[in-house]
Amino acid sequence: MSLTITIPELGKSKKSAKDLVISMLADEYPLTLAKLTNAIKRKFAASVTFQGVRRAVNHLVQDKVVEKKGKEYSLSKEWIWSLHDFAEKAQERYFSETKVRDVQALGEDIKIYTFDNLIDTDQFLNHLIGKWFEEEPGGTYLQKAGHAYFMVGNLEEENRINELMKKLKVKFYTLVGGSSQLDKWAGNYFKNQGFYYKSREGNTARYFAVYRDYVFQYETPLDLTKKIDAVCAKAKSFQDLDMVSLINLLKKKIGVKVTVMRNSLMAEQLRNSILSYFNNKNTNNQKK
Structure with a gap:
């Protein structure tokens, strides 16, 4: 054809x-x-x-x-x-693989990817979890982030993934380590989508996501983490958020090293770690 x-x-x-x-x-x-x-x-x-x-x-x-x-x-x-399949494969190759600077395989179930910046990293994550959801629908997806900056860098992609999760009946939990106006805005956004969300002061450099036995994790450099924290903390309202500065930080070339693995034991540990903040009756759980 x-x-x-x-x-x-x-x-x-x-x-x-x-x-x-x-x-x-x-x-x-x-x-x-x-x-x-x-x-x-x-x-x-x-x-x-x-x-x-x-x-x-x-x-x-x-x-x-x-x-x-x-x-x-x-x-x-x-x-x-x-035509649809052709376009999807072209999109996958041109908008995902071309942004991978380097890939290293450490055994059969562990790969380390290197990306130029945080926006490219998040785009790759969305591409990856979209495949996981479609291959094994109906699971629970959890993520731990420093701030919800991924909502600013790739809002259209985030909307697409959220719609896919609702369609495939994937439960979604987000735990963020900051309580800035950006994080509060993201909380309202997720609440309106019917997902679970919670803010808790903590490490804002580390990110990880878990779906079934899959784990996706990386850590941002300390100097960049501090700059992102400062931009988020400075805003007294979401409207005051310096989007230009934040986007520039997300696009900054830092060489993000991402570990993607399939490890049931680690996935279970990380999953329980996040869920503990939502299962604790003494915490103010938010369904978002």
Whole structure:
């Protein structure tokens, strides 16, 4: 099956009949050849003929991009899924692997990755846990962070992962080591999503995440940790948070070394460590 057909960017250049057919059928389907021709003329103000559209459609049917049922045509669902898989694999390679500076394997179940900065590190984590959730849905995901700065650096990705967790019925717990305005804002955000969240003064340099037997962990350098702490502490409200300074710190090249492992014993220890703050009846648990 060919994936070389380009979906047109409307308004930028003259489009081929095939491109126009694909774009039209992406919006309206199924259509007969006559309705398809009229729809293309109406929507794209294109000078196309019935014969030209028919030739384009016949070629697309042969390429299994378009399918025919009776006298009506629509895009092939199989082709759409192939295009989707292609895009996902391209995204995975270009937006995940290319940001890994170095990878070292320490045995079969331990890998150490090196990333330039904290934003790249968090993007890789989202990519990784997304695969874990889909491969083994319905588990409990827990993370311990210094501050909820990951919400600022990759909010769109965080939203995507949160929606995936809700879809796959993954329980989510977050424990942060700070109580800044950023951390309080993140707490409200997670509460509205139906997840669990708690702030507790503690180590703000260490980060780890646990899902089933998988563990993801790293530690930020002390000087960078202090700078992030200072930016977060300075804000008297979330609106006062110096986003520019915080983003610059998250993008600072520091060489983050991340350990990813599959170790049931360590995963269990870390999981119990986080859950203890939520199970303690003397603490003010927040479902977020």
